[in-house]
Amino acid sequence: xxxxxxxxxxxxxxxxxxxxxxxxxxxxxxxxxxxxxxxxxxxxxxxxxxxxxxxxxxxxxxxxxxxxxxxxxxxxxxxxxxxxxxxxxxxxxxxxxxxxxxxxxxxxxxxxxxxxxxxxxxxxxxxxxxxxxxxxxxxxxxxxxxxxxxxxxxxxxxxxxxxxxxxxxxxxxxxxxxxxxxxxxxxxxxxxxxxxxxxxxxxxxxxxxxxxxxxxxxxxxxxxxxxxxxxxxxxxxxxxxxxxxxxxxxxxxxxxx
DNA sequence: ATGGCGCGCGCAGCGCGA
Numbered sequence: 001x002x003x004x005x006x007x008x009x010x011x012x013x014x015x016x017x018x019x020x021x022x023x024x025x026x027x028x029x030x031x032x033x034x035x036x037x038x039x040x041x042x043x044x045x046x047x048x049x050x051x052x053x054x055x056x057x058x059x060x061x062x063x064x065x066x067x068x069x070x071x072x073x074x075x076x077x078x079x080x081x082x083x084x085x086x087x088x089x090x091x092x093x094x095x096x097x098x099x100x101x102x103x104x105x106x107x108x109x110x111x112x113x114x115x116x117x118x119x120x121x122x123x124x125x126x127x128x129x130x131x132x133x134x135x136x137x138x139x140x141x142x143x144x145x146x147x148x149x150x151x152x153x154x155x156x157x158x159x160x161x162x163x164x165x166x167x168x169x170x171x172x173x174x175x176x177x178x179x180x181x182x183x184x185x186x187x188x189x190x191x192x193x194x195x196x197x198x199x200x201x202x203x204x205x206x207x208x209x210x211x212x213x214x215x216x217x218x219x220x221x222x223x224x225x226x227x228x229x230x231x232x233x234x235x236x237x238x239x240x241x242x243x244x245x246x247x248x249x250x251x252x253x254x255x256x257x
Numbered sequence: 258a259t260g261g262c263g264c265g266c267g268c269a270g271c272g273c274g275a
Contacts, residue, residue, distance in 0.1 A: 011263075111274085
């Protein structure tokens with residue numbers, strides 16, 4: 001048996017619900033973590049998702065942010081905040097599915113390295129790392145996935161010179177991601193030999209997708225106990241080719257269960 | 258060299274994303 005787990009920043013679930021339902025039908029994931037739903041909980045399309053055979057957990061707000069986890073089996077032990085981080089922004093959702101703990105993240109973008117939002121991003125990542133140390137002790141079988149808004153290294157950037165030192169690629173952000181991995185997590189994409197120039201996000205402008213001018217900023221991180229069970233990690237570019245797509249596309253892992 | 262799109266909100270055009 002294979003457990004299929006995916007992450008997708010949908011850039012408005014209101015607009016992208018048909019895409020999500022289509023992708024659920026096509027890919028049949030066991031768990032799909034969403035980011036940027038941009039919906040208050042009262043407007044979450046729970047009935048439509050249930051009709052597709054999926055349970056849902058969600059933590060949303062108006063206009064911005066918002067995370068959700070869709071799953072074939074219901075989740076338990078739900079957390080909607082990093083403990084000790086009082087934050088109105090809905091960026092965190094954790095739940096347990098059988099023996100696997102899932103932590104869905106929408107990491108702050110940061111805007112630019114000179115921005116207050118960039119400092120907020122680095123502080124947020126510090127708090128996250130402290131939380132993950134605790135979470136890994138409680139749940140050795142941990143998946144941390146989502147939109148990290150960090151391209152881990154040069155392989156993850158279409159033109160490293162253009163992006164050098166810029167937000168999403170700056171050294172402090174990359175160091176924070178390395179510190180996060182050092183708690184005992186592994187970038188599932190890099191567990192395997194991969195083709196070059198594979199990305200999970202492409203700007204809507206400049207025909208960036210057609211020219212493959214993208215970044216790999218959406219990740220599925222696995223604890224050591226789950227790394228051994230990971231058979232595959234791939235980026236599914238198909239939804240990025242659909243009409244009116246999100247600028248991100250799903251990243252998928254398959255675990256032996 | 259710059260900006261170029263798409264979203265929500267709300268009804269014009271701006272803030273935001275990455």
